Amino acid sequence: MAQASVATPDVAVIDGGGPGISASCARLFALSGMKVAVAARTPDKPVLEKLEKEHGVRRYGCDASDPADVAQLFQTIVRDLGTPRLVVHNIDGRVPNIFRKTIIEAEPEMAFATIRNAAFSAFLVGQQAARLMRDNAPNAQGARGTIIFTNASAALKGFPASGAFAMACHAKAGLAESMARELMPQGIHVAQVPIDAAIGFTQEDGTRAHRRAGTTVDDNMADPDHIAETYLQLHRQHRSTWAFEVVLRPWVEKW
């Protein structure tokens, strides 16, 4: 099997730039020797500036639901860093006023924006990733690249008063599964990771939140540093045993 040169670090692209999974992935991927790009609607957030300063992470502005913007983003990254071997779509996409809205209350415009932000962006990012990765040589694990979609428990179950988000998450799950069946036999590992929990994040004092407010049980939120470990393991998984879906949940979560 032809192998990528050991000397070339992998290029990783993370779409979505929050202080949770995206920041943890950027940090871990950089510490693992990858060249890391993070794309966000607002790339000048303190959390991203910190990642740039401490870990050399590159920041890019991008509206991931705009086809031209996404195409431009990947061209720029290829030019700046090289062709990606790992692309993570980590955009939740809910507009603020869609939360906990019943099917009666949810405004159609807000429902549409949620689908566009969360699911159509996954299509656009996934398409660019697939287009570029199929020209990569297989690496030591036999992979031309890895595409990971973060998802939510709403991908697994349609909860009440959550129709618009259920649509977006289910759409993203359907896309991921279709891409997995299509691209895996071409050597591209496609995975979906639904997080069935509230997700912790790095707080302003630098410590990580890992406990829901008002509770006394440790680790009852999903720690994004540990989520990032799973993403790295998926990226390094040998093609003879690829996982498509890994649902992560804290030990005490009801499901």
Added chain:
Amino acid sequence: MAQASVATPDVAVIDGGGPGISASCARLFALSGMKVAVAARTPDKPVLEKLEKEHGVRRYGCDASDPADVAQLFQTIVRDLGTPRLVVHNIDGRVPNIFRKTIIEAEPEMAFATIRNAAFSAFLVGQQAARLMRDNAPNAQGARGTIIFTNASAALKGFPASGAFAMACHAKAGLAESMARELMPQGIHVAQVPIDAAIGFTQEDGTRAHRRAGTTVDDNMADPDHIAETYLQLHRQHRSTWAFEVVLRPWVEKW
């Protein structure tokens, strides 16, 4: 339990106006004594004119992916026929050039149009149906109304070279499940019927196609007249035993 008067026929609305499931539903519902409205982008198709002439089915023009159009449609139907007790969303929504496109080939605009046509229209139709039905009195089966979403096998499985349709069908499935969990305890029966097969239709000579071209096995396509029977059974199901999902497939279908 308060009951609707026996003398009042149920009002049924079918969104989507093709010669398959929509026509079979319209015919069966009319023969069962309901007042039937069919809404389609092109309401002056021969198949709908025939239904009007032979069964008194009312035809309405509507772009089901337009919020204002859908709101207007339901207002008009309430005025013309009364408040619906049965609403069927039967729109496939694929734009022609999205068929069998790989993730590389599928044009973003076409993918977006498929999601909008198939899934966002389901949100709009479902929302109007829910809004109206919650004011219905429970009928003899304890139901204020029934909302049925036709779906495809792409709702159950993301097939390769079918990413856009997988997104749309999964989104519709997520919506249906969310609405079921939300509305059933309010007395509205929400169901999803994925048809895991090619669907037969009424041919120009008036006979029904029920066999795939080039095969010799009988009934290897789903007969829409029999699909319509399941829809009627779902509408008449007592609320002590509501089914949410019924997958229909011909006896010889591989799955």
Added chain:
Amino acid sequence: MAQASVATPDVAVIDGGGPGISASCARLFALSGMKVAVAARTPDKPVLEKLEKEHGVRRYGCDASDPADVAQLFQTIVRDLGTPRLVVHNIDGRVPNIFRKTIIEAEPEMAFATIRNAAFSAFLVGQQAARLMRDNAPNAQGARGTIIFTNASAALKGFPASGAFAMACHAKAGLAESMARELMPQGIHVAQVPIDAAIGFTQEDGTRAHRRAGTTVDDNMADPDHIAETYLQLHRQHRSTWAFEVVLRPWVEKW
């Protein structure tokens, strides 16, 4: 398509003889013109005697987890009534002291008995039904016969402190799905109906329980008379649109 003579009533066999689904099925099938046999470990229960007296239902003693007993049962029914066209396996199988036992507490012997009673009996009954039905001529719906497995929500989800029952119900579900894929293309309709609820039953005063003790909401238990209606609809379903799985739950059930 060759059809069974209209004059010949269908022979229906119900395995399991309780006052809930089995009694409701026996009554409905008899009222629909079928010749009905009910097999139970204890066939001289009052509920079965009543069915015999009022509806001509035949009673048979059978340990459904014993291969020889089940083979003998079907031979006897063929001789007495004719070859079955509808077989319902409606055995829960839990031994009393397995309820709500944690994995630590559950006694291995009780866990094993639960699997044997609930799942192995389904294999034995399903095998005899399949063996006999494949020689039936297709009826007007194209079917040689219908085999229905009642199941529980434990077939859909492994609940805590319920390992043994989860094993039994999952095993039955796996069997049903395998048989469906194998037998449907041979003209035998195989279906599984998980009831996601407590099930009502006929009380001693002749009225049906349809409300959980201590609640004020109507129809919050699954009414077995309505479950039986679904079984009859499945039996009459045309082979161009066969349903394999129908989950039934009351309108107010959480899931």
Added chain:
Amino acid sequence: MAQASVATPDVAVIDGGGPGISASCARLFALSGMKVAVAARTPDKPVLEKLEKEHGVRRYGCDASDPADVAQLFQTIVRDLGTPRLVVHNIDGRVPNIFRKTIIEAEPEMAFATIRNAAFSAFLVGQQAARLMRDNAPNAQGARGTIIFTNASAALKGFPASGAFAMACHAKAGLAESMARELMPQGIHVAQVPIDAAIGFTQEDGTRAHRRAGTTVDDNMADPDHIAETYLQLHRQHRSTWAFEVVLRPWVEKW
């Protein structure tokens, strides 16, 4: 959080002693510093003798479908090596003449033996593991122990002519899910790993088979060494992000 002493190596128990997953797990766990026990019906196989010689793996004879035998096995291991922190159930359990048998052909005795060997043994092993692990102190990842059930694609789908194996694999899946919901909140990580593929193994010449006979595509069988890596990752996963199910399949596998 109280932590296990760094100095104490984890005790791992593998039930099932074949040259595939069991051998790969034993080797990897030993190389990772664990004390490893392998239990098999026939513990004096060359593959196990080699593991003992090269990696210090302890061999135990055990009929895993016999309650007393399994209880005795775990008592002996606790005495010999200490309380287990990682238990893998890796028993397929099919009796030879159950392969590809239709529901008509499968002998009841063989079907019963398959369920007993594959699923009841999982109950027995899982019960002993749970009983012992709840007394462990949480380790650095917050876990008292890890229980992993290997499973097959028959756990995910009931294939035709495979009813008995579908029953056994579904039963094991139901058990695993029930145990996960019950034991995770007690600090015990329960996981199920269905392998959706033929599994490679170490051949007599010491090389690993990773390609199906007669094919030219590399890595079209699941390599057990890579499966073992996933098991080790699951064992080391932090309790804030536990995965319950990981399906592994080769890149070219159809699903």
